[in-house]
Amino acid sequence: MxxxxxxxxxxxxxxxxxxxxxxxxxxxxxxxxxxxxxxxxxxxxxxxxxxxxxxxxxxxxxxxxxxxxxxxxxxxxxxxxxxxxxxxxxxxxxxxxxxxxxxxxxxxxxxxxxxxxxxxxxxxxxxxxxxxxxxxxxxxxxxxxxxxxxxxxxxxxxxxxxxxxEIDEQNKLLTQYAAEIERMTLLEERSRMSKEMHDMLGHSFISLIMSLDAAITLLDKNPNLAKDKLIRIRGLTEQNLDEMRDIVHKMGEEENISLVNHVERLVNNFRDYTGTVIRLTLNGTDRVLRFDVQQSILRVIQESFTNALKHGKATEIELGIYFYPSTLRLSIQNNGKPLGKLEHGFGLTTMKNRIERLGGTFSISALAITGVEVRCEVPLKGDTLDAEN
Known part of the structure; x- marks a missing residue:
């Protein structure tokens, strides 16, 4: 140029x-x-x-x-x-x-x-x-x-x-950020599973092998005692199976992590990999929400962070999550470029549709001096949105 x-x-x-x-x-x-x-x-x-x-x-x-x-x-x-x-x-x-x-x-x-x-x-x-x-x-x-x-x-x-x-550089940065997040998530999950396998099953399997060796030795000398050991080994095997099922069950319960824990993890990762200053404000009592509700809210936060960095060139973001008895309010403010003519592209349309499918409201507006604010309100009253215990 x-x-x-x-x-x-x-x-x-x-x-x-x-x-x-x-x-x-x-x-x-x-x-x-x-x-x-x-x-x-x-x-x-x-x-x-x-x-x-x-x-x-x-x-x-x-x-x-x-x-x-x-x-x-x-x-x-x-x-x-x-x-x-x-x-x-x-x-x-x-x-x-x-x-x-x-x-x-x-x-x-x-x-x-x-x-x-x-x-x-x-x-x-x-x-x-x-x-x-x-x-x-x-x-x-x-x-x-x-x-x-x-x-x-x-x-x-x-x-x-x-x-x-600039767009190409931002896209590369965001792509690198997404890839790094995925890699870190996989490493974290792999590390967690290895610890679970080592701590919960390692000792049981060692005991099982040693008991089998002892039973093999007693087969010729004392068949009754060998039989008794094999019965105990069977019980140990059932216990190990229960522990394995427990690990798998806990993996499936990852969806029931509270919204705040998910958000804090998202904020920390985005802050670490982009250098953006993010301030998180929490108000009210946290609660565990249904998986699709959490995902919709998390996707709105992710898309708002991405837009603030990619289109607004923002350096600071204010994220507020407010829990009320019957509603959850979300406010995401950034200090990026002033909001020009608003065009609902694929990203904004998807965000709006996600919230409206939950019966909530979605809006985006310019701040008084500079920057943009995304506001959402999602109803939480009733059994439709609260997670089932």
Missing amino acids: KKVFFIMDWGIFGLRSYNYILLLFHVLMGNEYSARIFVDIVWLLAALIIPFLFWFPQRRMNKEWFISLELLLGGSYYMKSFMQADHLGSVDYLIPSLIIGYLLTRKTAWTMPVLLVMPFTSMLFGKVTWELALGSSSDNLLFSFIGIWVNFIAKAYHDKNKLAK
Whole structure:
């Protein structure tokens, strides 16, 4: 994207230089040497060189001084030439007008009326007709607008590429975050299961093997005692089976972890892997909710965090969860970019549908100064949303 501005700036530089060099060539070739020719040459050289002391592609970018000096030196030479009768109809200020439009800033907006008035000012001191002044003035204004349009196109292209790069970086960050969360979850579950297997079943299986070895030894010497040991081994095996079933049962009960525990885990992971400041506020008595209710609330929080970082470029997020006797309220505020025209894309539509399917309400609005707030309210009264014990 820098290459576009590089090419356009140097193109403008070359076009302006060509314009003044061409004027110098006409002055040198069209007249015999005189003091007037010498003054014109010095004048044109000053108009060519001095403005470049303040704006030069990729090096100096003081556009305000460049435009002011361009009008002072080049504009005054244009007006002087325009007033001379032998130059009527052959003098223009089109290329400088184009460049002024291309480099225009808010501080130099005053140059547009100056370009419009300059040809009419020449009528006071020369033989310039109304029609010629009007034509030259409209041409200057037209070329300045062309310069503004060219700069707008270049800036739009630059902003588009910059935005695409930022989105790509954010997507990579979020993808890395999701992959890391998944990896950490798998590692955590693997570690938990290995501890369960070691602590709960390791001792039982060692006892089982030792008892079997003893029973094998007693088979020939004392069959009755061997039989008694085998009966005890069978009981131990049943106990081990019950413990295995208990582990599996507990794995299935992971869904019954309270909402606050899930949220705290989500907040800690998002904070660790994105560097975002997240403040969590809890109010009311926590309760265990039905699995699909928890999932809907967690997905709204996840999507809001992702949107705040990806679209709003937020650095701080305020998450509030408020438990009331019959409702659960959720508030997610961020300090990101102000909310523009709201378009319910796939993410927002999914969030809204999730909450409305639970009989709740979903809204998103801009904060007073900057940032966005997502608000949800879900009814909890009755057996439809509370988890079954």
